[in-house]
Amino acid sequence: DIQMTQSPSSLSASVGDRVTITCRASQGISNYLAWFQQKPGKAPKSLIYAASSLQSGVPSKFSGSGSGTDFTLTISSLQPEDFATYYCQQYNSYPVTFGQGTRLEIK
């Protein structure tokens, strides 16, 4: 299985900040990487696919980059509704696997 490792595991930031979350794959996955946002008690919400393509309806403050094994999710100008847990997912090969999550908290 491909292991997905996110860093940091948790992050404190203030409203208006710009933050970056990293996801590393244990082997190359081309650009077959997605990012999700999950709020407490809710299902994950798709943000980005193909490493950098924005899901329809997702604001442009979210951006993704990377290829191969190293990927980043950047959120600019944090707003209160952005504080949540973020997961990456590889879909290069079976079984699909997820990162352990990054919890973004208000400072």
Place this chain on the structure above:
Amino acid sequence: QVQLQQWGAGLLKPSETLSLTCAVYGGSFSGYYWSWIRQPPGKGLEWIGEINHSGSTNYNPSLKSRVTISVDTSKNQFSLKLSSVTAADTAVYYCARGKRYCSGGSCPRTYYFDYWGQGTLVTVSS
């Protein structure tokens, strides 16, 4: 607008069989793979398996011996059965639509998830 609505028993005893169903409203049912994903309380996400409209399935090897996913195309529904449950199977179970995005003539082997059901908490306890 695509919506996934799921339901099933929320409390099971050890050794029983978990059974959940997900109905798909809006959009096409064919052309996608339909997955089950679970999340133990306070933990991360684990992919369980998937099925397409033709009944072709793929399962996570870690659960394959206990999982059966089936489809009812007449109702645009798919279902999960997980046998011989234990406390370790306690989790929120989600259904999701798997979408394949190809670019530059290259396609991934699997899918990312663009729509999710609301989740069902399944607790296994004696």
